[in-house]
Amino acid sequence: MKKNTFLRVGLVLTALVVGFIALGLVWTPYAPNAMDFSRLLPPSLAHPMGTDKFGRDILSRVMVGAGDTLLIALGTVVIGTVVGTLVGALTGWYGGWVDELLMRLNDALASFPSILILLVLVSLLGGGQEHMMLALGIVFIPSYARIVRSEFARARTQNYVRMAELMGASTARILFVHILPNIWHTLLSAITIGFNNAVLAEAAMSYLSIGVSPDEASLGYMLSESQSILGSAPWYALGTGLIIVLLILGVSLIGEGLQRGEN
Amino acid sequence: MNKRILTLFLSLTLLFSLAACGSKDTNATDARREANEIVVGIAQDLENSLDPYATVTAANREVLFNIYEGLVKPDADGNLVPAVAERWTLSDDQLTYTFYLRPGVKFHNGSEVTAADVVWSIDRAKESGNWKALDNVDAVNLGDDFISVVLKQPNGDFLSYMTLAITPKDHANGEEPVGTGPFKYISRAAQQNVVFERFPDYWGEGAKVDKVTYQIYENAEALVLALKSGAVDICAHLTATQADQLTESFDILEGTMNLVQAVYLNHAYEPLANETVRKALCCALDRQQIFDVVADGHGTAVGSSMYPNFRKYFLPELAELYPHDAEKAKALLAEAGYPNGFDLTITVPSNYQPHMDTAQVVAEQLRAVGVNVTIEPVEWASWLENVYSGRQYQATVVGVDASTLTARAMLERFNSTAGNNFINYSNAEYDEAFAAAVNAATDEEATAHYLRCEEILAETAANVYIQDLADLVAVRKGISGYQFYPLYAIDLSTVTYS
Numbered sequence: 001m002k003k004n005t006f007l008r009v010g011l012v013l014t015a016l017v018v019g020f021i022a023l024g025l026v027w028t029p030y031a032p033n034a035m036d037f038s039r040l041l042p043p044s045l046a047h048p049m050g051t052d053k054f055g056r057d058i059l060s061r062v063m064v065g066a067g068d069t070l071l072i073a074l075g076t077v078v079i080g081t082v083v084g085t086l087v088g089a090l091t092g093w094y095g096g097w098v099d100e101l102l103m104r105l106n107d108a109l110a111s112f113p114s115i116l117i118l119l120v121l122v123s124l125l126g127g128g129q130e131h132m133m134l135a136l137g138i139v140f141i142p143s144y145a146r147i148v149r150s151e152f153a154r155a156r157t158q159n160y161v162r163m164a165e166l167m168g169a170s171t172a173r174i175l176f177v178h179i180l181p182n183i184w185h186t187l188l189s190a191i192t193i194g195f196n197n198a199v200l201a202e203a204a205m206s207y208l209s210i211g212v213s214p215d216e217a218s219l220g221y222m223l224s225e226s227q228s229i230l231g232s233a234p235w236y237a238l239g240t241g242l243i244i245v246l247l248i249l250g251v252s253l254i255g256e257g258l259q260r261g262e263n
Numbered sequence: 264m265n266k267r268i269l270t271l272f273l274s275l276t277l278l279f280s281l282a283a284c285g286s287k288d289t290n291a292t293d294a295r296r297e298a299n300e301i302v303v304g305i306a307q308d309l310e311n312s313l314d315p316y317a318t319v320t321a322a323n324r325e326v327l328f329n330i331y332e333g334l335v336k337p338d339a340d341g342n343l344v345p346a347v348a349e350r351w352t353l354s355d356d357q358l359t360y361t362f363y364l365r366p367g368v369k370f371h372n373g374s375e376v377t378a379a380d381v382v383w384s385i386d387r388a389k390e391s392g393n394w395k396a397l398d399n400v401d402a403v404n405l406g407d408d409f410i411s412v413v414l415k416q417p418n419g420d421f422l423s424y425m426t427l428a429i430t431p432k433d434h435a436n437g438e439e440p441v442g443t444g445p446f447k448y449i450s451r452a453a454q455q456n457v458v459f460e461r462f463p464d465y466w467g468e469g470a471k472v473d474k475v476t477y478q479i480y481e482n483a484e485a486l487v488l489a490l491k492s493g494a495v496d497i498c499a500h501l502t503a504t505q506a507d508q509l510t511e512s513f514d515i516l517e518g519t520m521n522l523v524q525a526v527y528l529n530h531a532y533e534p535l536a537n538e539t540v541r542k543a544l545c546c547a548l549d550r551q552q553i554f555d556v557v558a559d560g561h562g563t564a565v566g567s568s569m570y571p572n573f574r575k576y577f578l579p580e581l582a583e584l585y586p587h588d589a590e591k592a593k594a595l596l597a598e599a600g601y602p603n604g605f606d607l608t609i610t611v612p613s614n615y616q617p618h619m620d621t622a623q624v625v626a627e628q629l630r631a632v633g634v635n636v637t638i639e640p641v642e643w644a645s646w647l648e649n650v651y652s653g654r655q656y657q658a659t660v661v662g663v664d665a666s667t668l669t670a671r672a673m674l675e676r677f678n679s680t681a682g683n684n685f686i687n688y689s690n691a692e693y694d695e696a697f698a699a700a701v702n703a704a705t706d707e708e709a710t711a712h713y714l715r716c717e718e719i720l721a722e723t724a725a726n727v728y729i730q731d732l733a734d735l736v737a738v739r740k741g742i743s744g745y746q747f748y749p750l751y752a753i754d755l756s757t758v759t760y761s
Contacts, residue, residue: 033630034627039555053620054556055556209640213640214623214638215623228488229508231508
């Protein structure tokens with residue numbers, strides 16, 4: 001494998017951030033909701049990211065909050081990719097009325113601003129992690145479905161597919177054993193971009209306090225809280241924002257690296 | 264080369280625009296000073312109706328205080344002073360109040376106040392059902408320049424109820440309120456603002472500023488940013504964290520909010536119907552931590568539905584009834600049959616930052632004794648509809664105020680049959696004590712019964728009583744005359760540019 005700085009830096013960065021988040025699942029310096037300390041302490045050795053207005057340790061909250069964000073983003077991408085790939089594969093392969101029906105549904109979903117759909121879904125489903133995942137996942141389906149569909153439609157006429165058909169391979173086998181691995185690189189870059197969008201979407205939702213309880217450690221909600229005290233406690237916004245930036249930067253670099261590797 | 268110059272130019276532009284964002288919008292504040300008008304930030308829209316007799320929320324009263332007046336009105340010290348009535352007399356049998364109208368008092372619509380208007384106003388208040396004390400009125404007789412109110416039985420508090428708004432006969436106030444106060448109503452835009460102007464024909468000294476705009480900010484962050492940017496001149500009910508952001512261009516005044524903040528408990532919700540459970544919740548409460556977080560250590564502990572400005576009715580010792588003791592709270596929960604706690608959703612109006620912050624601290628304290636708390640922020644309108652009127656909730660953190668400076672105004676709602684008994688409190692002993700207080704012959708006797716009512720509320724742990732909040736008010740430097748009242752009211756008539 002030739003030297004690929006993007007990929008390497010991306011992998012190292014992502015590994016660090018994910019390691020940090022994984023650590024948060026088993027251990028945080030303090031209980032994330034404990035209001036045991038002075039309010040709005042600046043960063044120090046005891047509190048590397050300072051404390052918030054309730055006297056809670058921001059580092060501990062960021063660790064837990066980033067874990068939730070990561071989990072929701074991963075869940076979103078899984079739902080979006082799996083359902084999107086299925087829909088894209090079927091419509092791309094069969095064409096005809098299946099294609100018309102599913103793709104028009106897809107268009108309908110994509111034609112609304114995603115924030116509007118999210119609002120409706122969250123108010124129907126209620127808050128909570130799994131519901132956020134589901135709501136975001138549904139919103140992410142159309143983009144994957146469209147990408148996958150065009151790839152499958154293209155592959156349908158290609159020789160290796162025809163050969164497989166002649167050899168009597170089942171449709172399922174052709175779709176998922178023959179074609180899918182061939183479009184893997186397209187899907188992979190869609191996944192990295194989708195993951196980043198999911199992280200931002202989750203943060204944006206909780207920033208608007210949609211589907212999140214105010215005392216939950218959630219990156220978006222913490223950012224919105226930090227906004228009005230930006231002047232006197234900038235560390236709150238910086239610490240919270242930093243982890244989002246690093247997470248996205250790492251995954252973006254991996255995506256970029258993978259693409260360059262392909263070329 | 265051209266590209267570099269362009270880059271440099273663009274970066275500089277960016278830098279300057281950032282710098283411009285940082286500086287205050289002094290033009291707007293100067294323009295308001297020039298025009299002698301102020302903008303007051305409020306955290307919620309008013310009720311749909313501005314009818315003074317139908318008003319139930321403290322938020323409405325606080326604003327309407329400036330346009331309506333009664334025969335008498337409270338001053339900043341809590342005394343009742345003459346307003347539409349110039350003077351009054353009380354008969355020897357303590358049953359007949361005669362109010363002599365102040366000559367030449369005008370309504371905002373230009374007409375002069377007559378005795379007929381006063382009688383009509385009292386009737387309207389009576390019909391509304393929100394002024395139960397007026398059931399004691401036997402007859403209202405009117406003369407040319409006086410009215411006399413005959414009571415069924417003597418009542419030491421009666422004068423307080425004559426603070427009820429005097430409005431023109433046959434005028435519906437819901438949309439177009441007309442009163443006699445120092446400000447007159449001009450307009451309102453839903454979810455945006457309410458505009459008052461100085462009433463030039465006011466009988467008294469009158470307002471100092473020419474125009475007041477109440478600007479509505481239901482988002483606490485937006486409110487602080489508006490204050491910082493110079494869009495708002497006065498804003499009350501801030502948290503310590505919010506106030507700390509504003510010291511540069513505001514004076515921060517500290518008073519009390521004059522309400523009882525508590526975790527109000529819906530007794531119709533199964534675990535909370537159990538008195539032992541409620542006592543456990545009271546024991547789990549650590550008031551000092553709430554004071555520290557919400558108001559930098561300020562706040563007055565209350566242990567029942569009465570706040571300190573009620574002086575003779577306030578019993579500070581009731582706040583000591585359930586000292587903070589997490590172990591005892593756990594033991595009480597176990598005793599009540601909930602050794603592993605229970606689920607509790609605390610509904611909070613999200614536009615009130617002090618209540619939101621308090622709820623988060625309380626939630627943490629209750630979790631520490633095993634209660635599985637979820638905080639549900641709701642919009643103010645939804646709180647009024649579902650929690651206050653609909654009683655569809657488990658617990659809620661809010662402040663409850665008094666419409667008049669009488670013990671009755673604070674305590675009447677806990678009667679088992681009261682229409683505004685939103686916690687579904689039902690206690691025969693309480694009903695009895697309250698009835699005895701209302702029917703008491705002397706003021707001493709009434710006071711004793713009211714105090715007993717407060718004790719019953721505390722002893723049965725009716726609610727998790729917290730505090731009368733410190734009221735942190737930001738007033739733009741250069742504006743003076745802000746006064747604190749013993750009621751939930753903001754009097755803007757004394758506010759002036761200095």
